[in-house]
Amino acid sequence: MTKVLKAGMLPFVVLVCAIILFMPKDAKAVTAEQNGIYVDKAVVQFTPDASEEVLSYTIYVKKNDGDWVQKQTLGGGAQTATVTGLKPTDSYIWIKGEYKYKFKNSTTGKVYDGTRTVYDVKMRPAKVTGLHQERWYYYIKQINAEWTRQNSITGYQTEFYGHNLKKVKRQLMDGAFKNYNTYKKIKNGKTYKMRVRGYTEFGGTKVWGEWSAYTWFVGQTPKMKLTSKKKKITVTWGKVSGATSYTVMASTKPNKGYKAVKTVSAKKKARVTFKKLAKKKLKKGKTYYVYVRSNKKVGKKTFYSNDKGSPLYYTLIRCR
Numbered sequence: 001m002t003k004v005l006k007a008g009m010l011p012f013v014v015l016v017c018a019i020i021l022f023m024p025k026d027a028k029a030v031t032a033e034q035n036g037i038y039v040d041k042a043v044v045q046f047t048p049d050a051s052e053e054v055l056s057y058t059i060y061v062k063k064n065d066g067d068w069v070q071k072q073t074l075g076g077g078a079q080t081a082t083v084t085g086l087k088p089t090d091s092y093i094w095i096k097g098e099y100k101y102k103f104k105n106s107t108t109g110k111v112y113d114g115t116r117t118v119y120d121v122k123m124r125p126a127k128v129t130g131l132h133q134e135r136w137y138y139y140i141k142q143i144n145a146e147w148t149r150q151n152s153i154t155g156y157q158t159e160f161y162g163h164n165l166k167k168v169k170r171q172l173m174d175g176a177f178k179n180y181n182t183y184k185k186i187k188n189g190k191t192y193k194m195r196v197r198g199y200t201e202f203g204g205t206k207v208w209g210e211w212s213a214y215t216w217f218v219g220q221t222p223k224m225k226l227t228s229k230k231k232k233i234t235v236t237w238g239k240v241s242g243a244t245s246y247t248v249m250a251s252t253k254p255n256k257g258y259k260a261v262k263t264v265s266a267k268k269k270a271r272v273t274f275k276k277l278a279k280k281k282l283k284k285g286k287t288y289y290v291y292v293r294s295n296k297k298v299g300k301k302t303f304y305s306n307d308k309g310s311p312l313y314y315t316l317i318r319c320r
Contacts, residue, residue: 037202039124039209041084042095048076059083060096068096076100088123088150088198088209095121123152125198125209133217134180135312136305142184143217147196149179153209154201163190163241191242191296192217218243218296220305222313226290228320231282234273235290239266240305243294248272250290254314263295282319289314 035045048054054076060068061083071083076099083095130148137143145158155174158181161167171181176198186192193216198209223238235248243266251257261274275282282288291314294305306312 034122034202035080037122037124037200037207039088039126041082041086042121042123044081044083044095045079046081047079055100057081057099061086062094062096063090086121086123086152088126088152089148090152121152122154122200122202123150124207125150125153125200127210128156128196128198128212131194131196131212131215133215133303133305136186136217136219138188138219138222138313140184141186141188142182143186143192144180144182145194145215145217146180147212149176150198150209151176153198154206156196156198157208158196159194161193163187163192165193188219189221189238189240190219191240214298216242216296216298216303218294218303218305220291220294220311220313222291222315224290224292224315226315226317228317231284231319232273232275233282233288233290233317233319234271235292236271237292239270240294242296244297245295246270247293247295248274248290249293249311250274250277250288252277252286252288254289254316258289258291258311284319287316287318289316291315
């Protein structure tokens with residue numbers, strides 16, 4: 001995509017989608033275009049008008065709502081400007097170009113400051129990271145997935161594998177801010193997996209990033225039963241298909257302070273009895289809050305039904 005930046009208006013850098021501004025008919029121009037698309041830099045190629053002598057170019061960069069930072073000054077004979085140190089996860093990357101010029105037929109020799117303009121930079125997507133199970137809502141049968149946003153791309157493509165790992169739901173999501181997805185009508189007691197990649201519209205085609213690693217979704221089952229006697233608490237629960245182990249978590253408060261009591265293999269009986277919490281004996285008459293976290297180990301990585309500090313569902317019991 002090629003844009004023309006004219007004297008007396010906003011100046012020079014054109015990266016992907018620019019705004020064409022109107023200028024006087026006798027204004028001179030510098031033609032600039034984004035040369036390729038990269039994951040860590042932006043390259044701008046430019047050519048001045050034949051009747052115009054460019055003296056220098058100055059490149060500025062701004063990320064988020066920060067200040068403009070001068071990156072480089074180039075001589076008028078330069079043909080490209082390469083801006084490094086960029087990444088797709090940066091929010092609102094903008095590049096501002098300024099150029100100084102004079103007309104070759106000028107009798108005064110006066111040097112005019114080129115005006116300036118700003119463009120939003122589009123990057124080649126990096127490999128998506130941070131994909132995780134944000135929440136599994138057992139009662140409404142819904143999974144919320146989330147990943148690290150890449151602000152300077154066009155959108156994402158997701159692949160969600162059904163519990164039998166055969167049926168795949170693919171979605172194309174336009175918008176870099178849509179770094180999440182919701183899956184409804186899921187089956188509790190099952191496991192699912194997902195991956196996502198980014199894309200950028202550039203030159204009329206989609207430039208794809210690398211797929212994220214697969215993330216597994218494993219549910220926390222609220223189908224628990226608690227009993228207590230002789231200052232002990234016994235926990236039983238229903239198993240989740242695909243889970244490799246379960247961890248009994250307990251706390252003296254409903255929304256924080258949970259500690260792992262014991263982890264048992266999914267091959268063993270779904271039952272744990274404990275008489276201590278954080279090395280302290282349970283107190284008769286005190287209320288304890290308990291939930292069972294499902295775990296799924298794939299290779300060296302373990303996925304959990306609950307990554308947050310507090311559970312979505314818990315059951316309470318008064319110690320007897």
